Amino acid sequence: MPVRFEVNGKAVAVEVEPRVSLADCLRHQLRLTGTHLGCEHGVCGACTIIVDGAAVRSCLMLAVQAEGSKITTVEGLSTDGELTPLQKSFRKHHALQCGFCTPGMLTTAHALLSEEPDCDAARVREVLSGNLCRCTGYISIVEAVLDARAAYRKDAARDGAATRASP
Amino acid sequence: MRTVNTLIGSPIERLEDLRFLRGRGEYVDDLAREGLLHAAILRSSVAHGRIRSIDVSRARELAGVHCVITAKDIGHPVPRVPMRLQPLPQFEAVAQPVIAEDKVRYVGEAIAVVLADSAGLAEDALGLIEVEIEPLPAVSDRVASASKAALLFEEKGDNLAMTFRAVRGDAAAAFANAPYIRRESFRTQRHMALPMEPRGLLAEWDRARGKLTVSGAAKVLFFNRRTLAKQLGLAESAIELVENDVGGGFGARGEFYPEDFLIPFAARHTGRPVKWTEDRREHLMTVNHAREAECDVEIACTRDGAILGLRGHAYVDVGAYMRTNGAVGARNVAQFMSGPYRIENIDIDVSLLLTNKTPVGTYRGPGRFETDFFRERLFDIVAKDLGVDRVEFRRRNLVPHRAMPYPIATITPYESKDELDSGDYHVTLERCLDEIKWGENTKLQGRAVNGRYHGFAVGCFIEGGAAGPKETARIVLEPDGLYSVYVGSSAIGQGLETAFAQIAADALEVPMERIRGVYHGSTSYVSDGYGAYHSRSVVMGGSAILAAVDNLMRAVRAEAAKHLGCEAADVDIVEGMKAVSRSGKSIPLQGLTTDGISAEGAFLNKKHTYTYGAHAAHVAVDPKLGHVDLIDYVVVEDCGRIINPRTVHGQTIGSVVQGLGGAVMEHLQYDEQGQLLTGSLADYLIPTASDFPNIRAIVFEEHPSPINPLGAKGAGEGGIIAAGGIMANAIANALSDFGVEPRELPLTPARIWELVQAGKARTKSAGA
Numbered sequence: 001m002p003v004r005f006e007v008n009g010k011a012v013a014v015e016v017e018p019r020v021s022l023a024d025c026l027r028h029q030l031r032l033t034g035t036h037l038g039c040e041h042g043v044c045g046a047c048t049i050i051v052d053g054a055a056v057r058s059c060l061m062l063a064v065q066a067e068g069s070k071i072t073t074v075e076g077l078s079t080d081g082e083l084t085p086l087q088k089s090f091r092k093h094h095a096l097q098c099g100f101c102t103p104g105m106l107t108t109a110h111a112l113l114s115e116e117p118d119c120d121a122a123r124v125r126e127v128l129s130g131n132l133c134r135c136t137g138y139i140s141i142v143e144a145v146l147d148a149r150a151a152y153r154k155d156a157a158r159d160g161a162a163t164r165a166s167p
Numbered sequence: 168m169r170t171v172n173t174l175i176g177s178p179i180e181r182l183e184d185l186r187f188l189r190g191r192g193e194y195v196d197d198l199a200r201e202g203l204l205h206a207a208i209l210r211s212s213v214a215h216g217r218i219r220s221i222d223v224s225r226a227r228e229l230a231g232v233h234c235v236i237t238a239k240d241i242g243h244p245v246p247r248v249p250m251r252l253q254p255l256p257q258f259e260a261v262a263q264p265v266i267a268e269d270k271v272r273y274v275g276e277a278i279a280v281v282l283a284d285s286a287g288l289a290e291d292a293l294g295l296i297e298v299e300i301e302p303l304p305a306v307s308d309r310v311a312s313a314s315k316a317a318l319l320f321e322e323k324g325d326n327l328a329m330t331f332r333a334v335r336g337d338a339a340a341a342f343a344n345a346p347y348i349r350r351e352s353f354r355t356q357r358h359m360a361l362p363m364e365p366r367g368l369l370a371e372w373d374r375a376r377g378k379l380t381v382s383g384a385a386k387v388l389f390f391n392r393r394t395l396a397k398q399l400g401l402a403e404s405a406i407e408l409v410e411n412d413v414g415g416g417f418g419a420r421g422e423f424y425p426e427d428f429l430i431p432f433a434a435r436h437t438g439r440p441v442k443w444t445e446d447r448r449e450h451l452m453t454v455n456h457a458r459e460a461e462c463d464v465e466i467a468c469t470r471d472g473a474i475l476g477l478r479g480h481a482y483v484d485v486g487a488y489m490r491t492n493g494a495v496g497a498r499n500v501a502q503f504m505s506g507p508y509r510i511e512n513i514d515i516d517v518s519l520l521l522t523n524k525t526p527v528g529t530y531r532g533p534g535r536f537e538t539d540f541f542r543e544r545l546f547d548i549v550a551k552d553l554g555v556d557r558v559e560f561r562r563r564n565l566v567p568h569r570a571m572p573y574p575i576a577t578i579t580p581y582e583s584k585d586e587l588d589s590g591d592y593h594v595t596l597e598r599c600l601d602e603i604k605w606g607e608n609t610k611l612q613g614r615a616v617n618g619r620y621h622g623f624a625v626g627c628f629i630e631g632g633a634a635g636p637k638e639t640a641r642i643v644l645e646p647d648g649l650y651s652v653y654v655g656s657s658a659i660g661q662g663l664e665t666a667f668a669q670i671a672a673d674a675l676e677v678p679m680e681r682i683r684g685v686y687h688g689s690t691s692y693v694s695d696g697y698g699a700y701h702s703r704s705v706v707m708g709g710s711a712i713l714a715a716v717d718n719l720m721r722a723v724r725a726e727a728a729k730h731l732g733c734e735a736a737d738v739d740i741v742e743g744m745k746a747v748s749r750s751g752k753s754i755p756l757q758g759l760t761t762d763g764i765s766a767e768g769a770f771l772n773k774k775h776t777y778t779y780g781a782h783a784a785h786v787a788v789d790p791k792l793g794h795v796d797l798i799d800y801v802v803v804e805d806c807g808r809i810i811n812p813r814t815v816h817g818q819t820i821g822s823v824v825q826g827l828g829g830a831v832m833e834h835l836q837y838d839e840q841g842q843l844l845t846g847s848l849a850d851y852l853i854p855t856a857s858d859f860p861n862i863r864a865i866v867f868e869e870h871p872s873p874i875n876p877l878g879a880k881g882a883g884e885g886g887i888i889a890a891g892g893i894m895a896n897a898i899a900n901a902l903s904d905f906g907v908e909p910r911e912l913p914l915t916p917a918r919i920w921e922l923v924q925a926g927k928a929r930t931k932s933a934g935a
Contacts, residue, residue, distance in 0.1 A: 017287070034189070034192075037196070039847070040446055040447060041849065075191075078189055087188040094813045094816070097415075097660045097661065097817060098363065098412075098414045098415040098659065099183065099187030099660065100194065100362075100363040100364040101363050102187050125856045125857040126857055128855075128857075129855040134360075134362055135660055135818075136817060136824075137854075137862060138824065138856040138859075139820055140817060141856065
């Protein structure tokens with residue numbers, strides 16, 4: 001089946017089998033391999049991407065369901081060579097070791113901070129509890145996300161209307 | 168003026184992060200190839216049975232299926248997975264065939280491999296394979312294993328793979344004269360490493376050159392290459408194993424599994440590149456399990472709490488086969504039951520029991536997590552019984568600084584002698600007590616606040632590291648004056664590239680930017696390698712880098728001498744940038760040769776390092792729900808010279824959280840038929856971000872190891888080792904009013920509730 005959607009600001013058209021998950025389509029057909037698959041049953045969160053502003057598990061969504069959507073993957077978080085403030089904060093706080101869960105952590109945190117730049121530690125933990133990490137013990141990840149809030153507050157002031165509008 | 172670098176010891180931000188944070192890591196499943204065949208593996212759904220027939224004809228006929236491989240296609244007998252560590256002859260009879268031949272012995276054992284144009288088609292074809300298995304009674308626990316009613320290997324006559332014995336002094340004499348003896352039984356549950364990246368392999372056979380390339384290798388590339396070369400009848404030089412970015416190891420990833428033969432075999436068989444990526448259910452039923460152990464242990468003490476002896480028998484469930492490192496956990500249960508304590512008389516047997524479950528291997532702190540739970544629980548029970556303060560009990564029995572190096576129990580039958588290398592164990596204990604405010608906070612122990620009972624525990628651990636025999640590194644002075652570092656060590660997510668760049672830059676006296684890269688993970692980079700296990704990478708690989716730098720500098724001086732017209736001995740290398748003769752003539756190293764200068768170095772070592780420290784916990788337990796709230800958890804450890812405090816601290820915290828998972832949630836459960844009941848991440852629970860927010864790690868480097876030039880010791884396992892015992896003791900302390908004395912892990916809410924109910928019932932019947 002033909003599907004059209006937008007990934008990281010670029011319009012794409014792909015021919016997919018109806019049973020192909022969005023994660024497999026992104027990874028193997030569009031070669032966006034930054035999105036990782038850790039369980040393929042919606043528990044680990046490594047495959048989290050942002051679909052129309054919401055953090056979504058791409059292993060639980062079929063590619064055909066993405067018709068007309070705007071998708072951001074980890075590759076789309078930093079468009080130029082520079083790391084984003086969230087990525088820099090992950091590095092500063094040593095919030096990653098093997099790096100496998102990291103794309104899902106970043107997309108989940110990005111979606112959270114875009115919506116709730118003033119969230120507290122308990123809220124960060126609650127939201128990130130859907131993303132499994134086996135290396136860090138999470139403490140550094142929570143610190144990194146909290147430390148990145150300031151950058152989102154500035155963004156929120158500039159184009160708050162756009163990000164708040166998403167459901 | 169000479170720059171003396173101090174990169175070692177600096178919390179340098181990791182080099183690896185730059186690619187991981189942008190989704191530019193390259194894990195094995197990220198690789199694509201033209202003409203790729205995808206493999207899917209049919210696995211036994213029966214725990215124990217005799218294969219009557221396998222009919223693959225319908226699967227072969229499915230459009231898009233290229234071929235189906237079974238034992239028949241490989242030839243009889245099919246290769247066995249060898250023992251990498253403790254390769255004792257006793258284990259040969261219970262080695263795992265790379266694919267089931269006549270019997271299946273656990274749920275998940277490979278029966279057939281389908282190769283198709285897509286992973287989906289390969290999986291579709293699995294459903295078309297007809298396998299007839301005559302079921303046999305499953306051996307699912309210690310009792311069934313010992314009864315011999317069903318035998319995994321009929322010709323062997325029993326289900327006992329081996330018995331190790333740990334001996335020191337004269338336990339019989341110590342017990343004969345002891346004023347106090349206490350006997351207890353404990354149990355730890357089957358759980359596993361569970362790295363976040365599932366395993367995968369991509370094998371490519373170049374028929375024209377007779378060369379096999381296998382991506383997706385990890386941890387122990389050179390051993391796995393030797394194994395594969397033997398199994399396939401190829402020269403080692405005809406095989407290259409490649410390590411991509413690896414999404415976590417923790418002991419399990421990278422060992423030689425049956426698929427490490429099957430996928431390369433399939434590539435050679437078909438002449439096409441073959442890729443296989445396991446799903447999480449496969450991972451849970453095929454990757455090494457760990458930690459299922461029971462023990463009946465006795466301790467002999469004086470009435471004031473000086474330990475006189477320790478003896479007993481442990482039983483480790485090793486699953487259906489012995490493979491690669493499957494004996495390490497059992498060995499460690501026996502050898503390290505004494506931990507950091509001075510126990511002069513020890514006699515502990517450990518039996519390795521075969522059952523119809525997934526084979527076991529090492530998981531971070533192998534055997535040590537189990538045996539530390541046994542010991543620390545025993546200590547708290549005994550201290551309470553004797554009326555001795557439990558902190559005083561530990562202080563009194565820790566190995567004193569003056570007794571270093573301190574010999575520990577020797578393992579037979581293969582005479583593994585060992586000694587604790589260095590350290591002051593009392594210092595880390597005292598610091599840990601200070602951090603948790605023992606004495607002040609412990610006034611709360613056993614008391615209820617808002618319905619939750621507070622409890623505390625403290626205990627000590629050691630972490631072995633630096634397994635020999637050797638590690639290799641090669642450094643190249645490139646024509647552009649930069650340095651490339653090649654190592655035989657493996658990266659599994661621990662930050663190896665950063666730590667090795669720090670070590671190399673310091674040794675070369677150059678800034679980090681002049682290290683072009685740290686290259687690991689190919690059998691073509693260095694002549695030999697041993698990899699990443701037993702907390703050995705920094706000690707062994709780092710020391711090999713120092714040796715390689717020495718050799719490189721010698722070669723550079725000799726080359727420079729030719730240009731400077733002097734003797735090599737008269738050449739000085741300044742800041743890794745230029746060579747200067749005694750007469751003051753100089754030449755830049757950039758462009759010194761047209762193709763660079765390369766030198767290899769090796770570090771050989773037979774001794775082990777011992778990192779050590781203490782853990783303390785403060786919990787609040789709800790006796791009605793069995794829920795444990797972790798108020799505070801502190802680890803204090805001394806791991807010798809620290810290369811990068813940021814990564815050591817991060818690994819310690821991560822290691823603690825894994826240990827807490829093992830203490831209160833993780834459990835691979837089987838039923839009596841040997842069916843795995845926890846085959847998804849919705850059933851096998853691991854810690855999440857909301858479970859344990861309060862953990863602190865304090866890392867010292869007061870006692871560098873005397874047995875390597877860096878002074879480094881292993882790090883990364885210390886956080887997990889003590890966690891089971893500490894949590895169980897803290898929960899017992901909290902619920903002492905209810906008579907709760909846990910003797911088994913995990914302490915899930917349901918189990919804690921049962922212990923509370925049992926305690927209440929006992930109190931009631933005693934009162935009646």
